[in-house]
Amino acid sequence: MMGVIRINIVSNVLIGLLLMLASTTLIADGNKVPAPKGDQCVEDPTWMRTNHFETVLHQRDETVLHGIRTQKHSLKNCIDCHITPNENGEYARYSNSEEHFCASCHTFAAVSVDCFQCHADRPESAVREAIKQHTANGTNPHQDMKASASELILKSSLLSAQSK
Amino acid sequence: MDFLRYSTIEARSSKFWMLLIGLALIVLIGVLSAHHVEVEGHVITGMNNQIVWGLPHVFAIFLIVAASGALNVASIASVFGKVEYKPLARLSALLAIALLAGGLAVLVLDLGRPDRLIVAMTKYNFKSIFAWNIILYTGFFAIVGIYIWSMMDNAMQKYSKKAGLFAFIWRLILTTGTGSIFGFLVARSAYDTAMLAPMFIIMSFAFGLAFYILVLLASYTWTQRPLGDYVLNRLRNLLGVFIASILYFVAVYHATNLYATEHHAVEYFLLVDGGIYTSLFWVGQVLIGGIIPLALVYMPQTKNCRKTLIAACAMVILGGIAQLYVIIVGGQAFPLEMFPGMEVSSSFFDGVVAQYYPSIWELLLGLAGIAIALLIVTVGVAILDFLPDSLSDKIVEAKK
Amino acid sequence: MNNVVTKAYKLLRKSEQATDTQQTDQSKRSFIGGLVGASGLAVAPGVMLYETASAKPADQAVTNQVRWGMLVNVNQCTEDCNACVTACNDEHGLWPEEGSSTDSQWIRKLTVKDPTTENTKSFPVMCQHCEHPPCVDVCPTGASFKREDGIVLVNMHTCIGCRYCMMACPYKARSFVHEVLENQLPSTPRGKGCVDSCNMCVHKIDAGENTTACAQACEKDGHQAIVFGDLNDSQSEISKRLKDFGGTQIRADLGLNTGVRYQGL
Ligand code: SF4
Ligand code: SF4
Numbered sequence: 001m002m003g004v005i006r007i008n009i010v011s012n013v014l015i016g017l018l019l020m021l022a023s024t025t026l027i028a029d030g031n032k033v034p035a036p037k038g039d040q041c042v043e044d045p046t047w048m049r050t051n052h053f054e055t056v057l058h059q060r061d062e063t064v065l066h067g068i069r070t071q072k073h074s075l076k077n078c079i080d081c082h083i084t085p086n087e088n089g090e091y092a093r094y095s096n097s098e099e100h101f102c103a104s105c106h107t108f109a110a111v112s113v114d115c116f117q118c119h120a121d122r123p124e125s126a127v128r129e130a131i132k133q134h135t136a137n138g139t140n141p142h143q144d145m146k147a148s149a150s151e152l153i154l155k156s157s158l159l160s161a162q163s164k
Numbered sequence: 165m166d167f168l169r170y171s172t173i174e175a176r177s178s179k180f181w182m183l184l185i186g187l188a189l190i191v192l193i194g195v196l197s198a199h200h201v202e203v204e205g206h207v208i209t210g211m212n213n214q215i216v217w218g219l220p221h222v223f224a225i226f227l228i229v230a231a232s233g234a235l236n237v238a239s240i241a242s243v244f245g246k247v248e249y250k251p252l253a254r255l256s257a258l259l260a261i262a263l264l265a266g267g268l269a270v271l272v273l274d275l276g277r278p279d280r281l282i283v284a285m286t287k288y289n290f291k292s293i294f295a296w297n298i299i300l301y302t303g304f305f306a307i308v309g310i311y312i313w314s315m316m317d318n319a320m321q322k323y324s325k326k327a328g329l330f331a332f333i334w335r336l337i338l339t340t341g342t343g344s345i346f347g348f349l350v351a352r353s354a355y356d357t358a359m360l361a362p363m364f365i366i367m368s369f370a371f372g373l374a375f376y377i378l379v380l381l382a383s384y385t386w387t388q389r390p391l392g393d394y395v396l397n398r399l400r401n402l403l404g405v406f407i408a409s410i411l412y413f414v415a416v417y418h419a420t421n422l423y424a425t426e427h428h429a430v431e432y433f434l435l436v437d438g439g440i441y442t443s444l445f446w447v448g449q450v451l452i453g454g455i456i457p458l459a460l461v462y463m464p465q466t467k468n469c470r471k472t473l474i475a476a477c478a479m480v481i482l483g484g485i486a487q488l489y490v491i492i493v494g495g496q497a498f499p500l501e502m503f504p505g506m507e508v509s510s511s512f513f514d515g516v517v518a519q520y521y522p523s524i525w526e527l528l529l530g531l532a533g534i535a536i537a538l539l540i541v542t543v544g545v546a547i548l549d550f551l552p553d554s555l556s557d558k559i560v561e562a563k564k
Numbered sequence: 565m566n567n568v569v570t571k572a573y574k575l576l577r578k579s580e581q582a583t584d585t586q587q588t589d590q591s592k593r594s595f596i597g598g599l600v601g602a603s604g605l606a607v608a609p610g611v612m613l614y615e616t617a618s619a620k621p622a623d624q625a626v627t628n629q630v631r632w633g634m635l636v637n638v639n640q641c642t643e644d645c646n647a648c649v650t651a652c653n654d655e656h657g658l659w660p661e662e663g664s665s666t667d668s669q670w671i672r673k674l675t676v677k678d679p680t681t682e683n684t685k686s687f688p689v690m691c692q693h694c695e696h697p698p699c700v701d702v703c704p705t706g707a708s709f710k711r712e713d714g715i716v717l718v719n720m721h722t723c724i725g726c727r728y729c730m731m732a733c734p735y736k737a738r739s740f741v742h743e744v745l746e747n748q749l750p751s752t753p754r755g756k757g758c759v760d761s762c763n764m765c766v767h768k769i770d771a772g773e774n775t776t777a778c779a780q781a782c783e784k785d786g787h788q789a790i791v792f793g794d795l796n797d798s799q800s801e802i803s804k805r806l807k808d809f810g811g812t813q814i815r816a817d818l819g820l821n822t823g824v825r826y827q828g829l
Contacts, residue, residue: 202757204743204744205741205742205743205744205756205757206666206740206742206743206757207666207742207743211742212665212666212742213665213666213667213668213669213730213736213738213739213740213742214665214736216727216730216731216740217727217731275724275725275726275757276723276724276725276726276727276740276741276756276757276758276759277723277724277725277757277758278724280722280723280724280725281724283705283722283724284704284705284724284726287705287706287722288704288705288706289700289703289704289705289706291700291701291702292701292702292703292704292728293702294702294703294704294726294728295704295705298704345728348698348701348702348732349698349731349732350698350734350818351698351732351733351734351815351818352731496731500734500735500736502674502689502734502735502736502814502815503676503814505678505679506676506677506678506679507676507677507678507679508674508675508676508677509674509675509677510672510673510674510675510689511660511662511669511672511673512669512672512736513665514672514674514736518665519665
């Protein structure tokens with residue numbers, strides 16, 4: 001359904017190849033994605049690379065419709081583990097396709113998801129920190145985007161151009 | 165020669181292309197503004213948490229209601245056996261499909277998540293009248309499509325009458341379904357009335373016919389095909405009857421509401437104290453949409469005058485939009501009565517009349533809906549035999 | 565015609581209600597049978613006004629053995645207090661700007677004045693978690709739904725943003741997200757183009773906390789005007805209070821059997 005793109009087996013294989021390629025190129029490039037927290041993913045990483053959207057999608061309906069909130073396959077759990085601060089202690093946002101774990105691969109594989117229009121793209125502590133800053137500045141935490149969505153898209157592409 | 169022949173219109177003229185490009189531009193602008201709203205969010209429209217349905221819905225519902233009414237002319241020929249309407253039937257069916265497509269496009273483009281249209285098509289909640297309407301609308305396209313086919317293909321001709329009857333029944337259900345969208349809103353005083361569904365049917369007769377007459381006149385004048393007064397006067401009289409019926413139903417609607425004490429407040433709001441809604445009701449709906457066109461239609465001096473007929477049709481359309489604005493937006497502007505008889509206030513605009521200032525984006529989207537309908541008609545008459553070569557009095561009367 | 569529709573609708577509601585009550589009774593009995601020792605007993609007033617014992621394991625689906633609800637004691641709610649609203653906004657990451665007609669408000673304080681007696685009451689109104697929710701009935705895609713435990717939610721993965729539910733809700737409980745949002749909290753995902761409303765702090769309930777942010781805040785402020793609990797459990801604080809003092813529904817005439825009730829209205 002929406003949000004996550006359903007892909008059949010053939011394209012699954014293709015995507016798998018692409019992702020393998022992605023991980024190698026990223027490593028060759030000097031991967032800017034900070035290392036995840038633990039040392040073991042909840043599933044086999046190769047399997048996860050091609051199938052994580054199935055597990056997340058499944059868990060999504062279980063959680064929303066039936067209140068099942070096991071940690072293992074929850075998006076929150078993925079984020080908590082995979083989105084870690086860089087050496088400056090900053091958490092990458094999804095708009096940062098070089099440092100954000102999810103974005104780095106999605107951008108490479110040209111997959112567009114809308115998960116992070118609603119879901120937090122970093123752990124709760126990081127969100128709380130951002131909120132605290134807004135409160136201190138007397139600005140609305142929703143406000144970053146309140147300026148103008150198109151302006152923001154422009155800004156983020158300018159930023160990524162600069163960082164290159 | 166006095167026999168009826170249909171043909172496509174001359175599509176090579178520069179006038180035709182100008183019309184086509186003009187309409188396509190309006191559609192494009194509307195789609196772009198819908199896209200703009202999707203990117204920025206509905207915050208740039210006038211709609212808010214109090215007025216959740218605004219101008220786009222006024223246009224969309226107007227077009228959907230008019231769509232089923234546009235089929236009337238065909239129904240009069242096939243269901244009620246008035247052969248002199250038969251030459252008009254094909255265009256009537258085409259216009260019905262076109263108007264429905266325009267209305268639905270507006271409705272869909274205004275969704276918060278138009279990208280999820282596929283969800284609306286695949287996940288049905290059968291308790292929802294909205295979901296039923298999706299089925300009714302899809303069915304309407306199919307049935308009217310078959311009806312057109314049966315009229316155009318000689319081999320299918322024998323089914324034409326049955327298809328016409330079926331389409332007629334379907335359209336009545338469809339309009340009832342559209343009216344019931346509001347009927348299920350039990351908590352909103354403006355919609356809690358027995359009159360809304362029948363009123364929607366009568367409204368559809370008038371709006372659809374007004375559109376039909378305008379399209380007929382335009383296509384015959386611009387292609388220089390003969391169009392006799394006989395046809396027009398028939399349609400003119402019919403329009404008059406429909407306008408009068410709307411006025412009657414509106415009167416009964418408000419009169420019955422005035423019987424029910426719990427509806428006095430909302431009636432007072434709409435009829436006396438509602439600011440823009442009151443003016444739209446009296447000036448837009450009653451005067452421009454009712455009394456003046458009625459006079460234009462029935463005044464002996466204007467018999468055979470096409471200009472006044474055009475004016476009357478345009479006024480019926482404007483009045484219709486005003487009427488739906490009063491029903492849809494006015495009905496929401498009046499505060500929801502959670503505690504009847506009490507004075508209520510909150511940070512969420514409880515107990516106060518909601519404010520709504522439509523934005524340019526909404527207007528552009530709504531106009532695009534009309535343009536989509538006209539575009540479909542224009543392309544339709546250019547590629548298929550929808551229009552009789554001549555609708556001169558001689559031809560039509562020969563039919564009788 | 566519409567009246568006919570309305571009447572048919574109300575009739576339908578009534579018949580559904582009748583069967584539902586039977587079911588509820590049955591499930592209540594078995595529930596009490598199994599859990600009587602575990603369900604939260606009346607604790608010293610002010611210490612704990614919510615259930616403690618019916619937490620479910622994280623891997624199990626919610627069931628209709630419980631029906632969560634809230635009882636608002638209007639007499640204990642003061643006009644100048646806004647603690648529940650603030651707590652809700654903090655809990656769910658809602659930051660409505662003052663005077664904005666487009667920002668989401670899941671809970672709001674209503675001031676209701678009787679013009680003849682000048683008597684004024686102030687109390688919070690949120691989604692009433694109707695047993696027969698009109699929002700669910702009208703939603704074309706089924707995105708509005710009622711969980712087995714009575715909580716009414718929007719599945720934002722299938723909501724198309726048509727706003728029909730907002731038209732149908734008799735309590736103005738729902739908001740439409742009118743713009744791109746930033747800094748949403750992980751526990752309350754919400755975003756542009758979808759409708760949202762009070763979710764009875766479903767993440768807290770699923771975590772076994774069995775309370776809501778508003779009830780907690782009200783208690784902390786010393787008003788204790790909101791009691792959260794299981795309406796199916798006759799031993800719960802909320803059921804007992806309802807039994808002793810009764811509880812009014814707003815617009816009870818609509819027959820929606822709301823999960824949020826008011827005492828002293
Ligand atoms: S109060 Fe409104 S939003 Fe909540 S369940 Fe009832 S109808 Fe739905
Ligand atoms: S806005 Fe979303 S939840 Fe509400 S009726 Fe439409 S699809 Fe359903």
